[in-house]
Amino acid sequence: MIKMLLLSLLKALGLFILAQKITARRPRILCYHGIAVDDEYKFSPGVFMQSATFDRRMALVKKWGYSPVSLDELYQQHQAGQYQKNTLVITIDDGWAAIEQGMLPSLKKYGFCATLYLSSYYVINQRPVFKLSVYYLFWKYKGPFTLADNSCLKPHTTLQQLSINDVLSLAAELGSAYEQPILQELADCFGEDIALWQQNGKLMFLSAEQVTALAAQGLNIELHTHRHKFSELNLTDAAKELADNQHYILQLTGRAARHFCFPRGEYQPEQLPLLTAQQLKTATTTENELVARQSPLLTLPRLVDNDKVSELEFEAELSGMMTLLRLAAAPFKRDKK
Ligand SMILES: [Zn+2]
Numbered sequence: 001m002i003k004m005l006l007l008s009l010l011k012a013l014g015l016f017i018l019a020q021k022i023t024a025r026r027p028r029i030l031c032y033h034g035i036a037v038d039d040e041y042k043f044s045p046g047v048f049m050q051s052a053t054f055d056r057r058m059a060l061v062k063k064w065g066y067s068p069v070s071l072d073e074l075y076q077q078h079q080a081g082q083y084q085k086n087t088l089v090i091t092i093d094d095g096w097a098a099i100e101q102g103m104l105p106s107l108k109k110y111g112f113c114a115t116l117y118l119s120s121y122y123v124i125n126q127r128p129v130f131k132l133s134v135y136y137l138f139w140k141y142k143g144p145f146t147l148a149d150n151s152c153l154k155p156h157t158t159l160q161q162l163s164i165n166d167v168l169s170l171a172a173e174l175g176s177a178y179e180q181p182i183l184q185e186l187a188d189c190f191g192e193d194i195a196l197w198q199q200n201g202k203l204m205f206l207s208a209e210q211v212t213a214l215a216a217q218g219l220n221i222e223l224h225t226h227r228h229k230f231s232e233l234n235l236t237d238a239a240k241e242l243a244d245n246q247h248y249i250l251q252l253t254g255r256a257a258r259h260f261c262f263p264r265g266e267y268q269p270e271q272l273p274l275l276t277a278q279q280l281k282t283a284t285t286t287e288n289e290l291v292a293r294q295s296p297l298l299t300l301p302r303l304v305d306n307d308k309v310s311e312l313e314f315e316a317e318l319s320g321m322m323t324l325l326r327l328a329a330a331p332f333k334r335d336k337k
Contacts, residue, residue: 007316016319020064020086023320026290027074027087028066030057031302033094035102037202043139044132045307051102053307057314058106061088064318068112070220071259075281078297090114091284091302093224093261095123097201100210104219116214117224117261117284120248122205128194130179131168133203134186138164141190148189152181208252215253222259223249223280231266239274246278259283272298290323 010016032054033047034040040048061068066088077083090107092099095118107114122129138145144161147153156174159166171182187194197203206214215221226244233241242260249257258281265286275283275298282297289301303317316322 004310004312007312007321010321011312011315016315016321019321019324020319023290023323024085025083026292026320026323027077027083027089028290028318029074029089029091029284029300029302030061031284031286031304032090032092032099032103033306034096035098037098037200039140040136040202041307043136047132047306048096048098049102049305049307051098051106054103055106055109056311057305058110058112060311060315060318061090061112062110064315068114070113071115071222071282072220074291075259075297083291083293091261092116094119094228095205095211095224097204097206097210100201100206100214104214104217113218113220115220115222115259117222117259118211118245118249119205119224119226119228119263120245120252121227123208123211123252124248126198126204126207127180128183128197128203129205130171130176130183133183134164134167134171136203137183137186137190137192140192145186145189148185151185152178153185211252215255220259221249221253221255222257222261224261225263228263230263230271231268235271235274238271239277242274242278262286267299288317289326290320 032049034049035051035054036048041050066086068088068090071089071091074083074087074089077087090112092103092114095116099116103114143163145163145167146161147157147159153162153170157166157170162170167182167186171178184194211221223242223245225241226248227241229241230238246257258279260275260280260283262283262285265284267285280298282300284300284302286304287299287301288304290303291300295301305314305317309317313322
């Protein structure tokens with residue numbers, strides 16, 4: 001509340017405009033995720049934004065005078081020794097199906113280019129994302145999950161009613177072949193129509209055909225690992241995640257990806273040479289900040305935007321006002337430690 005009052009005041013005083021000038025040579029990399037088909041923005045506003053919110057954000061990007069560029073352009077500016085003024089990149093993580101109807105029209109309307117960091121597993125395996133769907137169904141219907149007499153889980157548990165943790169641990173034990181049957185039983189029990197999800201893209205990823213079409217329309221498709229796993233893996237498995245992801249992206253788009261986004265923004269320092277070995281030019285995290293001249297290209301920060309962020313907070317980040325406030329507060333934070 002105090003933050004919002006302070007930001008309103010700073011904006012009214014014209015300090016957002018001043019902040020934009022002061023931070024002009026610090027590129028902004030915006031980070032987005034999915035779009036809600038239905039009520040997913042209430043379930044997980046950090047992942048599923050309302051398309052109307054995204055459209056208003058793009059209008060603000062335009063209003064503040066930015067013309068988004070590609071990650072290749074950002075990389076070239078870095079190699080040339082200096083970032084150009086007002087450089088901005090739009091990135092979208094994961095590959096949620098609804099971005100096609102919920103984000104692409106706004107991007108087209110403003111003539112903005114964007115990058116999609118694609119995890120390929122659920123593109124190839126076209127079914128709802130298992131874990132998130134289980135969380136969603138328990139969030140919406142509050143359980144309990146009573147097993148039907150012919151349940152595929154009956155041979156594997158003595159329980160009649162399962163909690164969310166029971167479902168997830170059983171699924172982990174039984175393997176991915178059980179995921180879709182379990183999800184179907186769970187939806188049947190709660191009365192949710194999963195077949196509809198397959199049509200409207202709820203909790204689904206883009207299909208292979210959609211990815212190919214979007215790439216042909218100019219959306220840059222880049223790496224996000226095949227199974228959305230990286231920091232938790234050993235070097236061999238992490239390298240395989242990158243290679244599998246690269247394989248599918250090449251197959252879907254006809255072009256090799258050269259940029260990467262760490263799943264959940266997390267990485268181990270010893271994993272960074274894997275990116276160099278793959279000849280990747282940049283990699284991004286979810287550290288919320290503007291890029292600086294000295295920011296390492298393989299751990300670039302971004303401005304994370306979602307439905308939990310108000311328009312005023314977004315403008316405060318976009319203009320660089322928040323960066324200046326964080327800089328001003330840094331010495332006091334150090335003293336506290
Ligand atoms: Zn992700």
